[in-house]
Amino acid sequence: MKGFLEDANYSIGLLDEGATLGNVIDNYAYEHTLTGKNAFFVGDLGNLVKKHIQWQNVMAPVKPFYTVKCNSTPGVLETLAALGTGFACSSKTEMALALDLGIPPVNIIYTNPCKQASQIKYAAKTGINVMTCDNEIELKKIARNHPNAKLLLHIATEDISGEEEVNMKFGTTLKNCRHLMECAKELEVQIVGVKFHISSSCKEPQVYIHAISDTRCVFDMAEEFGFKMTMLDIGGGFTGCEFQLEEVNHVISPLLDVYFPEDSGVNVIAEPGCYYVSSAFTLAVNIIAKKAAEYDNFLPAGTEQTKSDEPVFIYYMNEGVYGSFASKLTEKFNSIPEVHKKYKEDEPLFASSLWGPSCDELDQIVENCLLPELNIGDWLIFDNMGSGVMGEQSAFNDFQRPLIYLTMSFSDLYKMQYTGLTSDTLMKNFFFVPSCVQLSSEDSFTTAA
Template sequence: MSSELPEIKYYERELNVRQIIEDSNLQDLDQALNICDLSSVERKYQLWKKLLPRIMPCYAVKCNDDPVLVKLLAELGAGFDCASKNELKLVLGFDVSPERIIFANPCRPVSHLDYAKENRVANGTVDNEFEVYKLHKHYPESNLIVRFKSEAKEAQCPLGDKFGCDADADATALMLLAKSLDLTVTGTSFHVGSGCSELEAYDRAIKKAKNIFKFGELLGYDMDFLDIGGGFPGSDDEKFQKIADIVNTSVEKHFPDERVQIIAEPGRYFVAAAFTLICKIHARREIRNEAGKLDTVMYYLNDGVYGSFNCILYDHQVVTAQHYLDDAENLPKFKSLIWGPSCDALDKISEDLRLPNLNRGDLLGFPNMGAYTMPIASPFNGFEIPKTLYFRAIQI
């Protein structure tokens, strides 16, 4: 697979997006372009190991399944959170051992379980009795990780309505069922919600996990696996530091035994800040007030909510735009409404920006576009999804 991967260009000191735009002749292209800084991912990995040394990061592949990113994280030593057969196949294709993978989808098709069994991916989450019976029939050798519900009060994307059992009643019942079926339970997992803003939610969930461990041990299980899920920010290292402090304190208090393996499922943490999306303005329209004064400028870009900006609809992301005009600080700013290229009126990127008076052919850059963008993008209305250029620092 590696021989098919695209070229990586190298830079010194700092990635210069404006210089890349000039060198790539983007003014002549109608297709949007992603600029990926792989060194951003590497720096995030090093920061994780520094701040959360006991927690193994298992990258959530669904966040961005770009093979170049997956290969880099595999080489750095990360584990992986996979949700499907194809994600497993992608990760295993880079010689990642099955022990570094958690099949963290509590409701899996049988054919996907069969593939996991064939490749000895034993660790997988479960949150209901029907899945326990399915595992008993199709993969009885697997290690059951009981996923319980413990959501943050504030999260970008809550997950509790879909996944997770009640920590007090259901988790114990599932372990009793597994015991009666002679299945192996090795630990528990939770997810406070993607893009967590209530940082104390981690401590609350880790306390619940300790109680589940105690019950499992009463049943005779060797409970040695804790998955603290995701929710870590992708572009706010100060916030990540605060989360790390809370997690470290809670883990030290409730899981002091070093024999317990603790993992997490960071997705946006690794890749959000690594991507800058460059879009071209292919059309503009002016809205004037009754006195004829320019009130709002509408711009139409070559990417929209059916492409990379699907993150606005599905990930509740608020995007920011950068322009590349000279002497921009001294130019007057106007209320700007930005549309995507499709014929759907839902295809609105932003209506709250203030930008200089831009022209057709000018470029806009959108930082922090690496998470939950490209994997969901589609060529709706016949508009191409962006290509990606990859860069990496000679040394970081």
């Protein structure tokens, strides 16, 4: 399958109106059953188109700068480039990817809070000038290596809920902003704006009120030093839920009208990542081992349940936290698996747990769920798997990284063409997929392999 980070080319299956994403998953599960049962992703690039239209409808005029580290699959980047997004990059590799797509350097920002000097020099060499900074040491490093840098001061935000305990926060205080401006003036480094970031775990959109009012203070402070401020970056934290997007817009829109009206000359941007890609990708994994356990031994400590004679099943899959489920090590994982095989409605369900292939105690994907009894070789489907580690090589047992198959429907392609957003480089990668099921390994679906 072409389409990995190091590949220059990739293929996109163009679905006719009779074909569904379910058909695509069925076909590849059938093919992988014949050829090796490796895990695989199916990506719906049309989902990106829908999310972009949703963003334009709700969040205009905030320009999205896609966070490349969320998912750097070339087909994703090509599609978002055609849609007109900017790119927020955290490394030289990501900056090079964006530049290779023909993205103008002015539409790329270097957002890593801890930058290597060599990568700052690369940004300088390629004309990527806008980057973030939150401390004096970083400021001096940028001054030495990028004389044309344009800085966004990254300010810390306050978690008004008090629920989230943060051991290490990026961002500087309002008090320290004045000191950084004094240093920037002395070092002859330009400060052109402010960035803040609200975590997706924050449940209070009101946090934006504090952040934007603090930003206005920083802008006023910068004017005292003679800096021309032209950019406000409201960061990421967008979950992909339209309701959340509307909630955020409901809070920030009147604030932007007051503090940064359109005639102020301030460009407002954001860094959505998960918003675009999470729901666009589905992961199919295979059951490689199973064992039965006694019900009492399976229950978590402290759980009160009546004794049951029913077996409890523990399943091991060919992907885990050292591969495509890596985000589970640092984030809450809520994806509920779907059994791919057809089973009867009255078929009994059993308490089950799902594990990755490493046999590591950290490699538990789902602690407890109800599933029909599965067999080795059966497939499980996980939705909303587009953000995080896409197709990384597993660290254990020579398991191959999942292949990535990309699709788009005719109707979604038409939406892009109708608005003039397709590109020649994107169009050349399409191939037609007829509406059919259970293709054999010799049939046309294998052209993506």
